Amino acid sequence: MPSDSMHCLFDSRTIAARVSELGAAIDHAYSRAQAPLVAVCVLKGAFVFFADLIRQMQTPLELDFVRLASYGQQTTRQEKVHFSKDIEVSVQGKHVLIVEDIVDTGHTLAYLKQVFQARRPSSIAVCSLIHKTGRREIDLPVDFYGFALDKGFVVGYGLDCAEAYRQLDAIYELTEPASAPRG
Ligand code: PRP
Secondary structure, three states: OOOOOEEEEEOHHHHHHHHHHHHHHHHHHOOOOOOOEEEEEEEOOOHHHHHHHHOOOOOOEEEEEEEEEOOOOOOOHHHOOEEEEOOOOOOOOOEEEEEEEEEOOOHHHHHHHHHHHOOOOOEEEEEEEEEEOOOOOOOOOOOEEEEEEOOOOEEEOOEOEOOEOOOOOOEEEEOOHHHOOOO
């Protein structure tokens, strides 16, 4: 259930319409692709978006999942330096589409691109549900995105706050600073 300390930014109908547009845009971008496409979901936050997005696409694809883990307890984005779960398919010679729920500082995406680039894919592109610009530290292109935000701590539709709210079918901004640990 949403709480009093959050307000809806994008409801489920708005999200569905945008995801449909994104699927069409991605299909168009890969319509002349010669190599296979691998769509990579970055767990956990992207799982809801990923499931909806791939079902709005016609381009044949393989799908796989990664999960990043942090060292230590004082975690910062820069410390997210290894996979706790790597993909299992080969991306060599294939097009890779990284699907994120949010690009914030950019450190996670920078790490992912660096790791995948070393595996010699045909290309790497990024699709993020939220393209959040106000705290960006590493400027990398986000090829496709659902919604641009400057700031704010957003939850729902896969995004969490201390693991809560992922199941909500809309995207909310937390308005209570105490419940918004970053953003
Ligand atoms: C979130 C999100 C991105 C990352 C973006 O992951 O899913 O992977 O942060 O942040 P950045 O651009 O500042 O690096 P989180 O660590 O919250 O894990 P989760 O997806 O499991 O919630």
